Amino acid sequence: MTDIQISFGWNAFQTCSTQTCTYSKIKESGVSKWKDSNIIISLFFYVTVAGVYDISLVSDEIQREAELQVNIPSISYSQIAKFNTDSLNLSLGSIQIDNPGYIKVNFQGTNSLINRKTGQYPKLKTLILSNVENISAISFVQDSFSSHxxxxxxxxxxxxxxxxxxxxxxxxxxxxxxxxxxxxxxxxxxxxxxxxxxxxxxxxxxxxxxxxxxxxxxxxxxxxxxxxxxxxxxxxxxxxxxxxxxxxxxxxxxxxxxxxxxxxxxxxxxxxxxxxxxxxxxxxxxxxxxxxxxxxxxxxxxxxxxxxxxxxxxxxxxxxxxxxxxxxxxxxxxxxxxxxxxxxxxxxxxxxxxxxxxxxxxxxxxxxxxxxxxxxxxxxxxxxxxxxxxxxxxxxxxxxx
Missing domain, CATH: 2.60.120.200 (Jelly Rolls)
Known part of the structure; x- marks a missing residue:
């Protein structure tokens, strides 16, 4: 068993749930300077082997307590991730993937901030898939490859x-x-x-x-x-x-x-x-x-x-x-x-x-x-x-x- 680390800086993209959004460019260090709750951050990876995978979200900067709506449309997964300054590594539970193909994981800030102080949503650095039996079962853009x-x-x-x-x-x-x-x-x-x-x-x-x-x-x-x-x-x-x-x-x-x-x-x-x-x-x-x-x-x-x-x-x-x-x-x-x-x-x-x-x-x-x-x-x-x-x-x- 091993852990697979998927970097947001290489594998994530932004879309907008409304007509207009305020974007910040996604950098190799991850998704940061993120304030607009209408922005959807989507992370992509390819699964070749069906199975159950544990997932967790890694951040290295949390300015305020906040909630993120996390969903995976293709498998009807939905969960609220609650962050505070102690939750740099947050478990998102397990997911069941039945069919090979691309998986899209969406992250969107909610309007219900636990702490109403000013600041940004948590920086998104890495998504971790745990208990992976075969590392070749998961494909994505590696950190060693050009992010561009x-x-x-x-x-x-x-x-x-x-x-x-x-x-x-x-x-x-x-x-x-x-x-x-x-x-x-x-x-x-x-x-x-x-x-x-x-x-x-x-x-x-x-x-x-x-x-x-x-x-x-x-x-x-x-x-x-x-x-x-x-x-x-x-x-x-x-x-x-x-x-x-x-x-x-x-x-x-x-x-x-x-x-x-x-x-x-x-x-x-x-x-x-x-x-x-x-x-x-x-x-x-x-x-x-x-x-x-x-x-x-x-x-x-x-x-x-x-x-x-x-x-x-x-x-x-x-x-x-x-x-x-x-x-x-x-x-x-x-x-x-x-x-x-x-x-x-x-x-x-x-x-x-x-x-x-x-x-x-x-x-x-x-x-x-x-x-x-x-x-x-x-x-x-x-x-x-x-x-x-x-x-x-x-x-x-x-x-x-």
Whole structure:
């Protein structure tokens, strides 16, 4: 028998029971500075073996006597946890889990404060599962893993398998985000390639972007250190396209169009790439809204030094770039892919290979999925703590039509 310690800083998220809440960012040290009784703190872990587990809550800071409503919706567990300055480790009793899958434990401050003095709700540091026979029966984001990437959730990818890889100059793709699957932090990347990526993002409640970025050949996360000979050069841009540099994931040139794309529309992406005689390669991105434009509009054209390629390793991905939103599922369809060589010859897309990132590879989270729908195309889904699917990295999806 052993105890399993699940850290809130790696595995907890906030939602609001009303229209507005006052949030404080969840840190690695746990949930603190918490005063709003409308906030619900949800901790997630995955159970592979049914059984009875004892649970307790660990805090390292209690400013006032207070009560928390604790519930686990999937097993109809509900209990009031009463804290005082002596209750840094509080037993929450036993829970019976009958089916494997994700367990969500909710914590919400009650309005019935035992002591009405000012202060915050108890800091939530760790949830402990006791009397666990097999430690592999419980999965969650470990403290040794990145809390940033663990809370973001797994990124998922589709690598397109073409009948010929020689001199692909043009690639087309369509992306549709279904209704209610467009959470903040979503990046539905339509066309990735060896030197960059192109797709659409949800940046906030009021802002969305069509984003096209090209990496510098110099490997650095700090764009200010890129030598002049390694700079990605802008050749052209759309009228409303914003141009800037980027870093922290490699560095290079970034271009984006602030654009109010909506769910349920199959937006069209076109990427052109070819080498030039002076040692560069040119990559140009075009975007089409089928409800607004008769033709594609230019996002930007970039010239990458020390590069002599057409479009290589073409793929798509779906990611969440906001660690505070990793508890919300997102989904995207990728359809009607087309590829052409520099001679204009059509190259067939035979299939797509599914992969995922380290968050899934290291079994920190299981909320990932992918597949193919002959009507809507290939799809990717991630985040939201939905139960584990059978899909695994390396699976190949192929349309029947």
């Amino acid at each position: 990437f663990g809370r973001r959730g797994p990124s998922v990818h589709l690598k397109y398998n073409l009948e010929s890889k020689s001199k692909i100059k043009y690639f087309f793709n369509e992306v549709t985000v279904p209704k209610k699957w467009d959470a903040i932090g979503t990046y539905a990347m339509a066309i990735g390639f060896s030197s960059g990526y192109f797709g659409m993002q949800v940046n906030s409640e009021s802002e969305r972007k069509i984003l096209f970025s090209v990496w510098s050949p110099q490997k650095t996360d700090d764009p200010s250190t890129i030598l002049a000979e390694n700079e990605v050069k802008l050749l052209a841009k759309g009228k409303k396209t914003v141009i800037k540099s980027f870093g922290n994931e490699g560095s290079g040139g970034q271009s984006y169009l602030v654009y109010p794309w909506v769910t349920g529309v199959a937006y069209q992406f076109k990427l052109v790439g070819y080498p030039t005689k002076d040692g560069y390669s040119v990559f140009t991105a075009y975007f089409k809204d089928p409800t607004k434009f008769e033709d594609y509009i230019l996002i930007a054209s970039w010239k990458r030094p020390k590069t002599q390629t057409y479009l290589e390793r073409v793929y798509s991905f779906l990611e969440n770039f906001d660690p505070e939103k990793g508890n919300i599922s997102r989904k995207a369809y990728f359809n009607n892919q087309r590829a052409f060589t520099n001679k204009g010859k059509n190259v067939k897309i035979q299939s797509a290979t599914f992969t995922y990132d380290e968050t899934a590879t290291k079994q920190q989270r299981y909320d990932y999925d992918g597949g193919v729908d002959d009507i809507n195309g290939y799809y990717l889904r991630n985040c939201g703590f939905f139960d584990k699917t059978n899909v695994k990295t390396g699976d190949i999806f192929k349309k029947t039509q």
